[in-house]
Amino acid sequence: xxxxxxxxxxxxxxxxxxxxxxxxRARYKQSVLGILWAVIQPIASAIILSVIFTVFxxxxxxxxxxxxxxxxxxxxxxxxSSALTDMVDSLVNNSQLxxxxxxxxxxxxxxxxxxxxLDFAIAIAIxxxxxxxxxxxxxxxxxxxxxxxxxxxALTLGLGLAGAALNVYYRDIKHVLVLGLQLWFxxxxxxxxxxxxxxxxxxxxxxxxxxxxxxxxxxxxxNQALPDSSLLLSAISxxxxxxxxxxxxxxxxxxxxxxx
Amino acid sequence: xSIAIQFxxxxxxxxxxxxxxxxxxxxxxxxxxxxxxxxxxxxxxxxELQGGxxxxxxxxxxxxxxxxxxxxxxxxxxxxxxxxxxxxLSALLELGAGFHPDLTGRDNIFLNGAILGMRKxxxxxxxxxxxxxxxxxxxxxxxxxxxxxxxxxxxGFAIAAHVDPEVLLVDEVLAVxxxxxxxxxxxxxxxxxxxxxxxxxxxxxxxxxxRVCTHGLVMYRGENIFLGSAADAxxxxxxxxxxxxxxxxxxxxxxxxxxxxxSQRITTFDAEIKNVALLNTSRQPITMLHSGSSAIVxxxxxxxxxxxxxxxxxxxxxxxxxxxxxxxxRLMNISTPDFAAGENCRVEFPITVPLLEGYYExxxxxxxxxxxxFYDILERALEFWVEGGNGAEGITDFDAQFILTRDSFPETLxxxxxxxxxxxxx
Numbered sequence: 205x206x207x208x209x210x211x212x213x214x215x216x217x218x219x220x221x222x223x224x225x226x227x228x229r230a231r232y233k234q235s236v237l238g239i240l241w242a243v244i245q246p247i248a249s250a251i252i253l254s255v256i257f258t259v260f261x262x263x264x265x266x267x268x269x270x271x272x273x274x275x276x277x278x279x280x281x282x283x284x285s286s287a288l289t290d291m292v293d294s295l296v297n298n299s300q301l302x303x304x305x306x307x308x309x310x311x312x313x314x315x316x317x318x319x320x321x322l323d324f325a326i327a328i329a330i331x332x333x334x335x336x337x338x339x340x341x342x343x344x345x346x347x348x349x350x351x352x353x354x355x356x357x358a359l360t361l362g363l364g365l366a367g368a369a370l371n372v373y374y375r376d377i378k379h380v381l382v383l384g385l386q387l388w389f390x391x392x393x394x395x396x397x398x399x400x401x402x403x404x405x406x407x408x409x410x411x412x413x414x415x416x417x418x419x420x421x422x423x424x425x426x427n428q429a430l431p432d433s434s435l436l437l438s439a440i441s442x443x444x445x446x447x448x449x450x451x452x453x454x455x456x457x458x459x460x461x462x463x464x
Numbered sequence: 465x466s467i468a469i470q471f472x473x474x475x476x477x478x479x480x481x482x483x484x485x486x487x488x489x490x491x492x493x494x495x496x497x498x499x500x501x502x503x504x505x506x507x508x509x510x511x512e513l514q515g516g517x518x519x520x521x522x523x524x525x526x527x528x529x530x531x532x533x534x535x536x537x538x539x540x541x542x543x544x545x546x547x548x549x550x551x552x553l554s555a556l557l558e559l560g561a562g563f564h565p566d567l568t569g570r571d572n573i574f575l576n577g578a579i580l581g582m583r584k585x586x587x588x589x590x591x592x593x594x595x596x597x598x599x600x601x602x603x604x605x606x607x608x609x610x611x612x613x614x615x616x617x618x619x620g621f622a623i624a625a626h627v628d629p630e631v632l633l634v635d636e637v638l639a640v641x642x643x644x645x646x647x648x649x650x651x652x653x654x655x656x657x658x659x660x661x662x663x664x665x666x667x668x669x670x671x672x673x674x675r676v677c678t679h680g681l682v683m684y685r686g687e688n689i690f691l692g693s694a695a696d697a698x699x700x701x702x703x704x705x706x707x708x709x710x711x712x713x714x715x716x717x718x719x720x721x722x723x724x725x726x727s728q729r730i731t732t733f734d735a736e737i738k739n740v741a742l743l744n745t746s747r748q749p750i751t752m753l754h755s756g757s758s759a760i761v762x763x764x765x766x767x768x769x770x771x772x773x774x775x776x777x778x779x780x781x782x783x784x785x786x787x788x789x790x791x792x793x794r795l796m797n798i799s800t801p802d803f804a805a806g807e808n809c810r811v812e813f814p815i816t817v818p819l820l821e822g823y824y825e826x827x828x829x830x831x832x833x834x835x836x837x838f839y840d841i842l843e844r845a846l847e848f849w850v851e852g853g854n855g856a857e858g859i860t861d862f863d864a865q866f867i868l869t870r871d872s873f874p875e876t877l878x879x880x881x882x883x884x885x886x887x888x889x890x
Contacts, residue, residue: 222578226564226571233566233607304557306538307579458541461534462478 216308223315227290228322242323243330246282250275253395263396268426272334276425277394277418279331280353283324284360284414285385290316291364292371292381299464309457310450313368317360335425343428352420352431359413359442362449369456372464392418413438413445467550468631468662469513469536474545476506476531505531507686508545513679515630518653518663520677520694522670522701527683529666533557533633536664551630554580558635559620565609569600569619572608576623590626597652598622618645625652632656635666650675670698671785695847702843706731735771735803735830735839739764742826742848743812753817755852755861761813763828765840767803773833774800776811781825788824788859794835818861820853 232238254271257263265273291313295302298312335342371377392414393401401409410416416438420431480503506528513519521529534540535547537555562579563572573594577587587594595601598618600611608616625632632653653676657663667673673680673694680697682690682704690700741749743760753759761778779790791813793800803809826848829841853861 218584219578222575222584226567226575229571230564230566298562300558301562301579302539304534304539304561305555305579307581461539 216311219307219311220314220318223311224318227315227319231319239326242326246275246278246327247330249282250278253278257395263400265397268340269338272338272340273397273422273426274395275331275334276422277392279324279327280356280418280421281389281392281394281414282327283320284356285389286323287317287320287360288364288367288385289381290320291360292367292377295368295372295460296375296464302464303461309460310365310453313364313453314361317357317364321357331425340426341428345424345428345430348420348424348431352417352424352435355413355435355439355442356417358446359417359438362442362445362447364449365453366445366449369453369460372456372460388412388414391415393422394418397422410434410437411441413441466515467512468515468517469511469550469664470546470548471509471511471532471536472546472548473508473510474506474532474535474542474547475504475508476528476535476540477502477504477543479503504686506535506542509683509686509688510545511681511688511691513662513664515660515662516657517679518657518665518677519679519681520673520697521664521666521681521683522673522697523683523689524705526685528686529683530557530635531686532683533635533664533666536631536633549631552581552627553631553633554624554627554629555633556621556624556635557633559617560608561620563608563616563620566607568605568607569595569611570604572619573623576620577627580624580627582627590628594619594622594626597626597648614642614645621645621649621652625649625656629656629661631662631664633664636668646672669785670701671783674698674783699844706842730837731840732837733840734767734769734832735774736766736768737763737828737830737840737842737845738766738808740826740828740842740845742846750848751846752849752851755820755850756816756818756863758814758816761815761826761828763811765809765811765830767805767807767809770805771803771832771839773802774839775831775833775835776800776828777831778813778826778828780819781827782859783823783825786859788819792831794833817850818863819850820856820858820861821851822849822859824848824850 232241235241237244250271253274254269257274258270263270294312294316295309302309302312367377367381391409391412398406398409398415398419416431416434416436420435420438423429423431480501509528509532511519521532523529531540533555534557535542536549537553537557538547538549539555539557560572560576562576564575567575573591574584574587578584582590595604598615598621600615600619603611603615608619611619634653650672653663653665657676663676665673665676677694680690680692680694680701681688682697682701684704689704690697692700739762741762742751742753743762744750744753745758745760747760750759763776763778765776775792775794777790777792780788782788824847825844826846827841827843828845830839831837832839856862856864
């Protein structure tokens with residue numbers, strides 16, 4: 205399965221790239237701030253959260269400023285949630301194309317994810333600026349970032365491919381996703397540290413693959429530490445979800461044009 | 465020549481009704497549906513096409529024409545039968561599908577080319593040809609949303625037609641363009657076909673089918689009604705439309721619009737054309753005559769209802785759809801009598817035929833005195849061949865002679881260069 209996926213991927217990589225460029229170009233056409241919008245969202249959220257959790261309800265984040273603490277988690281989270289949302293909509297939004305022209309259907313959700321990856325890269329660049337400003341060190345632990353990102357992408361692709369296919373059948377998926385992401389946001393250590401989670405809850409808490417992933421980002425970037433074992437659990441569930449999601453997508457794709 | 469397309473006993477069915485689609489159907493197909501819940505978009509259709517041949521698919525709306533194209537291009541999967549396409553396929557089901565309105569012409573060429581399966585290097589090597597064909601050189605960096613619909617269509621066709629496909633599918637998209645654009649598209653299709661590309665064309669224009677296609681397939685409600693040469697298929701379709709509208713009008717005793725695709729027209733059959741023939745001067749039916757000779761257009765008409773002063777008409781057209789001659793008894797200022805139900809009559813138009821060599825079609829019709837609809841119309845009632853004309857080219861035989869005078873001009877002629885410029889106020 206992994207193999208066929210890589211084959212189709214390389215055969216279609218030019219189309220995926222072309223489609224990714226289309227999304228990126230079109231997204232910021234006729235907008236004054238353009239690509240800046242990619243960072244405004246996580247920064248704005250982080251600032252709002254900083255005000256709430258330093259002024260109103262102080263949260264202990266050690267010697268890391270709350271703004272940096274929350275922005276570090278907000279960047280991968282926004283990548284995850286926006287990529288997932290775009291992927292789920294990608295087939296339905298291009299129904300004209302899906303029902304008229306044959307091409308590998310996974311191109312559309314793949315490109316939707318990749319277009320958000322660019323936003324992620326820009327947001328990370330801002331994070332680096334923020335770290336330098338706060339005189340925080342960079343350690344060798346940063347070499348683990350690509351691995352964490354890869355696990356996150358596998359998870360996003362698995363859920364996104366399945367969601368995109370399901371959305372072709374039932375448009376409820378879109379609404380379920382909005383609600384689901386909202387709950388998921390609070391079930392993930394973004395606005396609070398993992399230390400705030402009660403000890404007895406932790407074994408269940410890390411069944412959420414995003415909990416392990418976000419913790420890993422924080423460990424690497426803020427504590428200059430290696431990710432702990434919770435990332436392994438995230439990696440396994442991400443891989444399983446990726447295989448299942450991709451399998452489901454391939455199983456249903458021949459039917460898309462009939463019902464979209 | 466090798467077989468490029470094999471369409472083997474192919475069916476495609478859909479579930480009727482507006483209920484939610486069943487996910488389970490994707491995983492297990494339509495198995496346990498009762499037959500009355502199923503709509504057959506295409507039912508047990510077979511044909512094959514060799515490299516360089518072209519097939520025109522004709523039929524009224526809902527006949528399954530587009531479904532066949534979608535099956536061929538793998539957009540949808542057949543419910544039964546086998547579809548085989550050898551070589552690269554390019555499908556033009558919608559002009560500019562996948563264009564993003566905000567992106568420039570240049571960006572959209574690369575994007576659309578990629579969707580149609582071209583690699584970036586291939587697109588680059590054909591880029592100039594594409595913009596040349598589309599005629600958008602000066603608008604390459606303009607967003608396509610500012611294009612005129614003609615430019616949009618030209619660009620869409622240009623990209624699909626330069627994929628260098630081994631099989632090209634075209635779905636009546638050519639109807640959107642102007643005459644010059646259509647000519648250009650036809651020329652490009654001829655060129656592709658000469659290079660061995662197989663072509664499948666869905667068109668409502670019989671003239672386009674006749675121009676471009678070698679073979680014709682007539683579809684009706686998902687089923688194959690006729691498969692043969694393009695000319696025979698067109699004839700079979702024309703007859704089918706006429707027979708269907710006749711049956712419906714006799715049954716309902718009302719006038720019904722005929723969806724012939726050609727035009728929305730009403731045929732009542734109050735007067736019915738029974739026979740049509742071209743007679744020579746010794747009153748023998750002919751299908752071939754010599755340029756400049758005389759003939760008679762003879763039409764037998766039966767009146768199913770009483771009819772007041774009907775108008776009889778005939779016209780002659782070239783196979784590519786140009787009207788060469790058209791007249792009616794009204795234009796001739798002839799007042800025809802009234803006819804009673806059950807009456808028969810023979811109408812004759814003696815003619816001389818100053819046409820040059822080639823095939824021509826004879827069309828005839830009968831209409832009420834106010835020409836509000838048709839009593840009956842026979843498209844391509846017959847085809848005839850004109851020979852002679854001393855090898856001149858064109859349509860009309862001017863019967864040119866030649867005189868040469870040396871050393872003097874017989875009279876003074878106006879000099880074209882000194883004539884005032886004629887301004888055309890249109």
